[in-house]
Amino acid sequence: MDTTDIGITSTTIDTTTTTTVKRRDPPPLNVYVRIRPFINDELERGENQKLLHIIDEKHISVKVSPTTNNNIRNIQVSCNEYEVTRIFDHHCTQKELFEQILEQPTNEIFTGSNWLLCTLGLTNSGKTHTMFGTAEEPGLIPQCLQRIFLNVGENIDDKVLFKPDGLENLMPTTDCNLDLEINARNYIFKDDKNNKRRIRLPNIVQQQNSFQDLTIEDEYYSIWISFFELYNENILDLLVQPKDMKIRKNLRLMQNDHSTIIKNLIQIPVFDIKEAEDIIKFGYSNRATSKTNLNEASSRSHAVLCITLITINEFHEDPIMSHMYICDLAGNEPSTGTGKQLAETCNINTSLMTFKDCIRILNENQTTKKQMLVPYRNSILTSIFRPFFVGRGRTIICCNVNPCATFVTQTNDLLKFCALAQKTIIVPNEPKTGVGGLIRQQRKSKQKGPKRLVKNGPLKEKNKKDIINNDDEMEELGIQSIDGSSSFTIPTDVKSINYWKYCTKKALDLLQKQASNRRMFMIQLHCCYAVEKLSQYNVDPSETSVSGLSSGAFFATQIQVAFSATIKGAGIVAGGPYDCGAQMSYTSCMYTSTPPIAKSISNTMSWSSNKIDNIENLAKHKVYMISGTSDSTIGTSVMNQLYKYYVTDGQFIPSANVVFKKDLQSAHTFPTDFDSAGNNGCGSTSSPYISNCGFDGAEAILEHIYGPLKPRNNGVLSGKFIEFSQAEFLTNPRSSGMGDTAWIYVPKSCADGQTCKLHIAYHGCAQGYEKVGDKFVKNTGYNRWADTNNIIVLYPQAIATNTISMGGGASLPNANGCWDWIGWYGSDFDVKSGKQSTTTKKMIDRITNGFNPIDAPAGLDVTGTTDNSVSLVWRQVSGASGFNVYRNGDKVNNGLINGIMFTDNNLNSGTTYTYTVKAVSSTGAESTSSNSVSVKTTGEPPAIEAPNGLTVTGVTFNSITLQWESATGAQKYNVYRNGNKLVDVGITSYTDTGLNSATDYLYQVSAVKDSQESPKSNEVKATTLAEKICFKDSNYNHVTAGRAYHSSGYAYAIDINIPTSSDRTPLRRHQCFKKHELQILHQSYIQDSYPSIDVLQQLALQLNVSVEKVRQWFKNRRHSDKQKKRTTTHEH
Known part of the structure; x- marks a missing residue:
């Protein structure tokens, strides 16, 4: 046999692998190798003889003796090299393994795909650890479940309308066919203290009436768990009660060419991840294990976990069922022992040998005309998974390797099989009749003849205009049905009723196709981009404040007044009096108007302690107001009325608590003192309505409300921006002018549990995420101060709607995504019961629910x-x-x-x-x-004091910038890194370069005067960034065209990003895309290389990036294609 057939590297070139084939071949098996680390006992025995060498991420070599001598100290070495899909060394974490192996398949079961993951390896090679892991390092199964429930979100099918029938078919549920599932759940959850999980399924059964009871908005899912083992060639259910374990019945395998059913297998519906984990733990405790020569608790059976997903979709009449099979194969080992254990070992080795034989013969059938019979039926294991071997699902093999020298021969055999399997292509072989495949009912096209005709027949060749306008043409086109049945005809006479019936059918077919495309788009969003739920933090509820710009300022005032017992202060930038939009036309509350406030004050007083909190709370509030001298949208005259509402007329807040800054020469914008991407000049009223005015509005507002602040962080923020679901707090938020998601910035100190404050920042009209991306979230300056002052910043999101408001007698649609300050979504918009107000309060309550007060120490x-x-x-x-x-x-x-x-x-x-x-x-x-x-302290003070205020002001992947306050009389400063003097400088800043990426460094500085050195300053810690690289010059065109990818998902590149050729536009780090993002962009580019702004915005929303980033990618791609076209033309 040629060595290339078994994966050993050879200098012989296999020309058959380089033949160009126009059609797309089915993908080969995905085969991964994971090498576990040595344990101390193995190192003491001298097992680490470095016989395994990882050449690169796909190639590994093994030094092995050609003899059967296993004396580890006298091996005569020869070297074999093997290729697989990916190799992971002992440094690979469980999370990294899941992301590389199972993350994409887990997402793809939501599109109807079916997957099988098998682990192979010797006993004690780490297979079970890979599958299940530990609480600290969860394995593939827990991470798979977590991703599934994350993708499902709130769309769980609580009515359980369908259940799996065996491993293939579906059946509607009734009040009498769920007895097995109810009994199993009752036992497994018998210790549930609140009894909720035990009675959940029976209650669902009682509430069921029919399929029409389910109101389907998009998609709903039910998730089912089955868990069985193959022990001594018997199928045994792991979810039976312990009393039935000793007399467990061998389940019967029923199989033909079209279906595979395990009779009476228990499949249990689960409604959250905790239920799924508890059921799997229950089944795992029933699995057969025993002590072997290689492992104290060796798995003596093949364990098979099946996670079934049933999808009910508004665009399909029938539900769709897909599966994720995860099979933990028992380790093969020498046939030693006696009696029962010897029988176990023989059966394990036999089933594994059959599994390998099936792969081997499938591989050989690829290259020979005479097709050998694949021995599926020689083992229960291969019989069950036969559908995957005939292409009705995708297969992944994960080989766990024991690196010990004692088992190098077995390791070599295993890697030889891996290399063979990796070259095996499984050709789909669906049955000609019956249902389509083992795992699910295939999606069937509802188009028959017309679809085929449009693609290949006369209709494609005819001009559409000619057909419609040719009144004299009466011929009918005879077309053979796509399913082989009798032919039918398509009339071409526009006066014929049959013609219009046909056109109607074509229109309906097109609508169905559009609905299917919409569904696939939603699946991509659902699988590739899942938002989080809003978490709770240790936030003091009494330290909550609000601010806003424009409509956000009006709304911030409404929240402040309505929930005055919760809010302690407000920042109002270009806003107006409370309740103004309900009393008069909105135009009277804008521009240079002077809106009357008597009714607003009267309503505030009459609603106190009823529609709004007690207004006496306002006396403790602090308010900072900003009105720009060039603001013609909300002029100073409007804000003067707000001041009167607060102080002079309303007398709700003492004048000492209100600051009114009205000398800032700004337009209708949020003022900052720094430049950022997309920000404008101070006199500009244009998107994104954030400007550098040399005045830090965020600092002024926060410091007035909370008191003196620590210096802001001008470098890399310590915390995390989190997008969370607003739908959790408001059903169908879009109908109330709120987006599906919002943002929150959580400093690291707050995420670590320190006591924090909460500030809520409301954007203005045309300033939400759907309009300007994350600019308001990231460019207003709030986060810089929040990072160093333990403040969480919440950014709720409003969206544009066609809702017409009659507030104050004026009709106005909310076309710019404003906050409701005139009554778009109800007349109670400015009191506690308003939809947007209530939603905000629910978010505040969630965030502050983790508050854990503790008394301050006394008597210091x-x-x-x-x-x-x-x-x-x-x-x-x-x-x-x-x-x-x-x-x-x-x-x-x-x-x-x-x-x-x-x-x-x-x-x-x-x-x-x-x-x-x-x-x-x-x-x-x-x-x-x-x-x-x-x-x-005692003694004389030093001649020169230590510098104060050492801070980190900038961080890159290889540099850290420091800054400190000057010391009186200092002539120079010594900079220390990790306790060692680094350099002396004559200024109060320094940039340390040439550092390692993703590395921690400690810094101090001291002052020097007349050769006398002061004590060292405070110590600061900084971590360089992880180096994310975008392209290298040699494959620049491939990357910009979306054809080259890094193994970890990023495009190849160098960090400096300076191309050697002057005609190439540099691709900066912020323009990096991950592989699945590039695939989405590539498909869009094929459809339209010059997309409209609407398409760019839609892609930006889908990928969670800025519109400019998407626009730049299209520009680079077009540039690359033009260069390629010029080169081709020149060659011709």
Whole structure:
């Protein structure tokens, strides 16, 4: 046999593999190899002889003796090289493995695909760990379930209208055919304290009436779990009760050319991931294991988990069923032992041998005219999975490798099989009659003859105009039905009723096709881009504030007044009086008007403690108002009335609590003091309505509400932007002018459990995500201050609708996605019951629900001082798990202090320090500060003091920029990295270059005067960015054309991104796309290389990127195609 047939590298060139074939061949098997790490016992035995060598991500070599001598110290080495789909070494995490192997297949079952994942390997090679993992490192199965339920979201079929019938067919459920499932759930969940999970399915059965009971808006899913093992060539259900385990019945396999059914197999519906995990844990505990020579708890059976997805869709009459099979194959090993264990080993080895024989013969049948019979029926294992071997589903093989030298011969055999399997192409072989495949009912086209005619027949060749206008043409075109039945005719006489019947049918067919395309588009969004649920955080509810611009400013005032017991302050940029839009035409609340406020004040007082919170709460509020001198949309005269509402006329808020800035020379825009992508000049009223006015509006608002702030973070933010579902808080949010999703920025400190504040920022009209992308979310400056001051920023999202408002007697559609300040979505828009108001309050309640208050330490006192230390003591706090000590506002201790005493060392002599202490709860939340104490160390102060305020102002993948405050009299500064002096500089900033990517570094600085060095400053930690590269010059055109991809999903590139040729446009890092994103863009480019702005916006929304990023990709792609065309023309 030629060595290329078994995967061993050879210099012989197999010309058959390079033949150009016009049709697309079926994809080969995906075969992955994972090498587990050595354990200590194996290292002590000398098993690590480096016999395995990973050449690259697809090739591996094995040093092995050609003899059967397994003496690991006397191996005569020869080297074999094998190729597979992907190789993972012992550094690969469970998450990385799932993303490479199973993430895409899991998403594809939502499109009706069926997948089988098998693990192969010796006993003790890590197969079960790969499948199940641990609580800290979940395996493929838990991650697969998590992704499925994430994709399903809220669209679970709570009525369970259909159930799987065996492994293939579907059947409607009734009140009498779910007894088996109900009994199984009742037992597995018998310990459920609230009894909810046990009674859930019986309640569903009682509530069922018919299929019409389900109101289908898009798609609903039901998820079913079955779990069985193949033990000694018997099929045994793992979901039976323990009392039935000893006398478990062998389930009967019923099979023909068209179907495979395991009689009486239990399949249980699950409604959340916790139920699925509990059922799998129950079945796993029933699996057969025993002690072997290689493993203390070796799996003695093949375990098969089947996750079934039933999809009910509004565009299909019949539900669709698809499956994910995950098979944990028992490890093959030498046939040792006696009795029962020997029989187990023989049956395991036999079934694995049959599995390999099937793959081998399928591979050989690819290259020979005489087709050998594939021995599916020689084993129960291969009989069950026969449909996958005939192409009715896709197969993945994951081979786990034990790296020990003792088993190098078996490892070599396993890798030889892997290489063979990787070259095997399974050709689909659907049955000619009956249902279409094992796993699901195939989607059937409802078009018959006409579809074929349009594609290949006379209608394609005729000009459409000629057919319609030729009144004299009476001939009829005879067409053979696509299913082979009798022919039918298509009339071409426009006066014939049959002609118009045909046109009507064609129109209906087209509508169905459009609906199918819409469904596929939604599946792509659903599978590739799943939003999160809004989480709860340790946020003090009393530290909640709001702000807004334009309609967002009007709405912020409404929220402030309606929920005054919750809100502590507001920032109003270009807004107007409360309730203004309900009292008069909206135009009277805008421009240079002076809207009357008497009715607004009267309503506020009469609604107090009823429609709105008690207005006495407003007396404690702080408000910061900004009106631009060039703002002609909401002029200063309008905001003057708001000030009167708050202070002079309404007298709701003391004047000392309200700041009104009206000297800023800005237009109708949000003011900042920095430039960012898309921001305008200060005098511009244009999208995205954010401008550099040399004034930080975010700082002014937050500092007025919360008091002095720590310096903002001008570098890379520590936290995370999270897109979450607004639909969780409001049914059908679009009908109420709110988007399906919104955004929140969570600083790392808040994600880690520290006590935080909450600020809600409302965008203006034409400023939401659907209009300007993430510019308002990221470019207003709020996040820079939030990052260093423990503030979470919530960005709710409004959308445009055709809803007509009659607020104040004026008719106006909400075409620009404004917040409701004139009554678009109900007359109660400006009180607590308003739809948008209630939704905001629900979000606030969710975020603040994690608040964990803890008392501040009391009695902080100094117990002693030296020339370089201060000792402190304080009282114990109930419920505290530890304490943090702060010196001059900066935390001193690295880990938590367990006791109530602390000594701060390495201080300067003769220097005054101020201390506070905070208690820390079990969740990591900090209390407020204790009383402060100031103390001076003994001795003389140093000749020069240490620099203050060392901060990180910039980070790249290979550099970190530092900045600090100047020290009096300093002539230069020493910069220290990781405790070692790096450089001395004469300015108060420094950029450290040539660093490693994704690496932590510690920095300090000291001042130097007349050769005398001060103490070192505070220490700061910074982490360089992970290097994400976009292209390299050698394959630039391929990348921009969407044809080249990095193995981890990014396009190949270098970070500097400076092409060597001047005619190439640089592709910056922010223009990177992942593989699935490039595929979507590529398909759109084929349809239209110059897409409209609507198409660009739709793609940007789908990919969660900016419109400019999508536009630049199309520009690069067109440039690449033009260059290629010029080259081709020149060659000709």
